[in-house]
Amino acid sequence: MAKNYKTYDIHCASCSKYLLTYHKYGAGKGILRLYFKNIVAPKEMVLLLQQNDYHSIKDVPNLHCPECNAFIGSPAISKGQKWVFKMRKGYFHRKLVKN
Numbered sequence: 001m002a003k004n005y006k007t008y009d010i011h012c013a014s015c016s017k018y019l020l021t022y023h024k025y026g027a028g029k030g031i032l033r034l035y036f037k038n039i040v041a042p043k044e045m046v047l048l049l050q051q052n053d054y055h056s057i058k059d060v061p062n063l064h065c066p067e068c069n070a071f072i073g074s075p076a077i078s079k080g081q082k083w084v085f086k087m088r089k090g091y092f093h094r095k096l097v098k099n
């Protein structure tokens, strides 16, 4: 079965620290928001975001670089009522992972 997503590693633009791995679905080229359910690594972040420990999107902390503390993204609810990080343009790099 063909995969209908691409895998990207997301890195901090300031210090190049690895932040997370993301499965991007659909044809759009840019990454404007990260759907929590499509964040697949690191494990600690996946568990944190998907265990439903958060009662409200307001409880979710901003996405910061663990190395240099750069502010990378902020939690929000998409038009489709999905929880996402709205990503700050220019503050992260993405790298396509060849599977």
Ligand SMILES: [Zn+2]
Residues within 6 Å of the ligand: 012, 013, 014, 015, 016, 017, 065, 066, 067, 068, 069, 070
């Ligand atoms: Zn950084």
